[in-house]
Amino acid sequence: MKMRRSSLAILAVGLWAGAARADVVIDFAALAAPGAGAVAVGSPYVEDGFEFSSTSVNSAFSSWEAQSANFAGSTGLFNSAAEQTTILRKVGGGAFDLVSIALAFYSSGDGQQVPVNFTGTRADASTVQQGFVLAPTFGFHTYSFVGFEDVVSVAWVQQAGFHQFDDVRIASSSAVPEPASLAMLGVGALGAPRLARRRQARRTERR
Known part of the structure; x- marks a missing residue:
């Protein structure tokens, strides 16, 4: 007995632990549009319990439409203002693990090296940093993070060369059984x- x-x-502990960590993939599919231009998106942009905000006062985010030459194979998001910071947070606050992100050149004509540097901030104000250089072929490529556990925000800059992003994979501890x-x-x-x-x-x- x-x-x-x-x-x-x-078994109870196992079920609870399994339910307590749940992967979320933010794919921006709700922004999909059939045109050949770009769709302006407000800031903050909210999806699946997470928000993306921009430090830009005059503009926020945009998304390339499916018939645009700059469409990278799936619907993504990009910061519309150069040298402005994109900040990822959980709606209402709280810690999460940033697992991976898909990145592509801002436009199909780009071919130069484009660095994208991320800074994660934890509740105790400690930080973790990681940078990627985009693959030379146009289209989204997935980049995995190391050490971005229990962060409360992640920030990165739309710096020269420019990029768009998609499929942001997050492990959140907010899920319940x-x-x-x-x-x-x-x-x-x-x-x-x-x-x-x-x-x-x-x-x-x-x-």
Whole structure:
């Protein structure tokens, strides 16, 4: 009986831990448009519980439309103002892990080296930094972060050469177990001791 209860406890912890970390991929698909230009997007832009804001006062973000020569294969976002900072935060605040991001040249005519440098800030004000140089072929390429765990914000600059971004993958600790999962766990926890007693009674009868 003790072993069964211990197993249930371990299962409960496992289910809770699995639910407590959930990957979110911000893909900007809601911005998809069939034209050949660019669509202006406000600041902050909010998707999947996260927000992107710009330090630019006069302009915010834009997205290339699907028929534009600068469309990099999927709908992305770019800061419309040169040398301005993009800041990623969780809506309402809180820590998250930045796992990866897809980056592409701002336009299809670019071919020069484009550096993109990221700074993550934690709640205790400590920081982590990582930079990437864009791949020479036009289109989105995925870049993975190291050490960007438990950050409360991530900032990067739209510096010369310029870039657009897509598929921002985030592991957030804000997710909670689904009610159905908790209900099933509760049913299992309540039913297990009863099932054990029945099995014990059957063994006794056989003797």
